[in-house]
Amino acid sequence: MTRLEKHRRAGVLAATVAAGVLGIAAPAAADVTVSPPSVPQGSGQNLSFRVTNTARSPITRVKLVLPTDLPVAEVYPLSVPDWAPQIQGRKLETPLPSIHDGTPVTETTGSITWIAMPGKALPPGKSADLTVAIGPMPSTGASMSFTVQPTYADPAKGAPMPPVALALTPGDGTTGHSGHGGTTTDTDADAATFAALAEAADKGPGFWTIAGWVVAALAVAGAAIAILRSRRRPAAGAPPAEEENKQLVAAGAPRVTAWSYKDGPEE
Missing domain, CATH: 1.20.5 (Single alpha-helices involved in coiled-coils or other helix-helix interfaces)
Known part of the structure; x- marks a missing residue:
């Protein structure tokens, strides 16, 4: 092996090692996150999905698809400046108890689409916080996976977004509502909080x-x-x-x- 070949192999090895180090040290930026990242099973929550536009075209719509394997009885979009929500429902194979009084529901929210107001599309590099009131959270499973589907002003310059996961922690036995098997201590406070969130949700213009x-x-x-x-x-x-x-x-x-x-x- 000549001296030139040795130098070439050493250069290739160094470049490979550097690329590996950089790949580990600089992971790809996330397009969407959820806050809080974990919630107790059976509770009612106010979730905020932060969508960051990492593409080269403004985002005009954001569709949040709820998981079908772990359905939730009540899901309402909350008021967000510059965005108008649309709810698409879906039928439930098995009725679920609501968080208010335990009344079973046969239809829930399948997806929510936020539409940017004219001139308010999400530009590249900017973020938007889209919030929902949701509950009661599933009593089984370790996590929920939400699908996020953005719509770009120029689809050719857009990019898909990865799903976002929400961790489910074991409930303490007091997060349910008395109407469906919970206690009446912390339960009533949780239900009252969620009821207030649901009342503030945008469900379309009233009479x-x-x-x-x-x-x-x-x-x-x-x-x-x-x-x-x-x-x-x-x-x-x-x-x-x-x-x-x-x-x-x-x-x-x-x-x-x-x-x-x-x-x-x-x-």
Whole structure:
């Protein structure tokens, strides 16, 4: 083996070792995380999913798909600035007790899609915190895996996001609700907290909100009609339209009428 070959092999070995060290020391940045990272089984929680755009195109939508193997009875998106949530439900094969009073539910949230408001898409390098109220958490399993599906303004410059895992820790026997087998000590406080979160969840515009929009629209329309009518009124001291027409006819000008088309012949 010549001296040149020895130097080449030494250089290749050094480069390989350096690449391995750098690969271990610099793991890929996570696109989405959940806080808190672990919750007790059977509890009601407020989860925050932090989505970071590591692609080269703004994110216009974020879809969170809940696991089907460990369903949760109640899942509500909470209010987030610049994002509007949409809920897609799914039927449950086996009814689950709710966290409020233990009443079984046969349908739950299958996914939540947050839509960015116009001009508020998530730019590259920025993060958004999307929160949900969820409970009661599954009483079995060590973790839950949530799928995150981003939509990019330019799909060619987008990138998929890995699923995010939420650890489930054993409950202490007081996180359930008295309506479905729990105690009435810490249980009531947990249920009351979750109830407040659920009440604050965005479940679409209510009746009075829609009524307010209708009233506002009618007010705007009324104002527009009033402005148009005021523009059509003759100025003070101006001759009536019929008198003006007579003057024009007398002067040899063609007759001006209020309509450009009539069904019958002119009288």
